[in-house]
Amino acid sequence: MAPGAEGLHARDFAFEADFASNLRCIPMAVRRKLDLAGVKLKLSHWLALPEPERQTLVEWHDDPGSITDLRRHLLARTAALADGPARPLPPASEEPWQQWGSVPEAVLAACAPLGLQLDDVDWAGLDELQRFVLVKLSQPGHEHRNLAHALAEFLTEAERL
Template structure:
C-alpha cells in the first residue's frame, strides 16, 4: 500500500499552482508548471499559442485534470482533438517523461545543486528526496540553461520553505 503522505503530495501536484505563478493564476495567460508536468508525463508538446486558443474553462479543466496514468492518456487524446484544427496544428507527440532528473528522488541534478549554491540556498540530498515530484519538476525547469531565472529565487523559497 502506498504511503499516505506520498499519495497526498501526488494529489496536490496534479493541480497545485505555485505562489510565484499567481500573476497569471485564474487568467491562465501562461501554462502553469502543474500542467507542464502533466504534458511531460503524457508526452505532448502544447505550445503557448495552443494554450491561449483554448477557452478559459478548458484551461481550468487541464489544471484540474488528474495526473493518474489513465487520466493522462485521456487528457492527451483530448488535447490532440482540441488542437487538431488550431492555427499551429495539432499538439506534437513527444516521448513521455521516464526517469528524468525531476523524477529521481535520490539523485539531485547538478544544475539544481549549483543554482542553489549560487543563490546561497542550502538544499541537501535529503531535502531533495522529500520534495514532491512537482517541486522537483519546478526546480529542474527553472534552472535550465537559457531559461529566464527570475522566478528561481522565489521557487527555492517556496518549495523549501
C-alpha cells in the same frame, strides 16, 4: 475527461500567482502533466483554448489512465487550431525530477550563482511536482527568475510539515 481538484495535479504555487491566476501562462502543474503525457503544447495553443477549458486542464488528474486520456484529448483538440496540432513527444520517464536520490547537477548549478542551497535531504523531502518545478526553472538558458522564489516556498512548506 478526467478533471479533479485535489492532489499534485491541480496545485498552484505562490511564485506563479501573478501570471497563473488568469491562466495566461501554462501553470507548472499542467506543464508536468504535458511532460508525463508526452505532449508539446505551445503557449499559442494554450491561449487559443477558452479559459474554462484551460481550467479543466489544470484540474485534470495525473494518474496513468488520465494522462493517457489527456494526450489523446490534446492531440485531437489542437488538430484544428491555427498553429496546427500539439506535437507528440515521448512521455517523461526517469527524468531528474522523477528521481528522489540526489539533487540534479543542473539544479545545483543554477542555485549556486544565486547563493541558494539545496541538499539531498531537502530534495528527497520535495514532492514530484516541486522537483519538476525546480528542474524546469534550472534549465540552461532559463533566466532562473523564479527559482529563488520557488525554492523558498518549497522549503518553507517542508518546514511546516
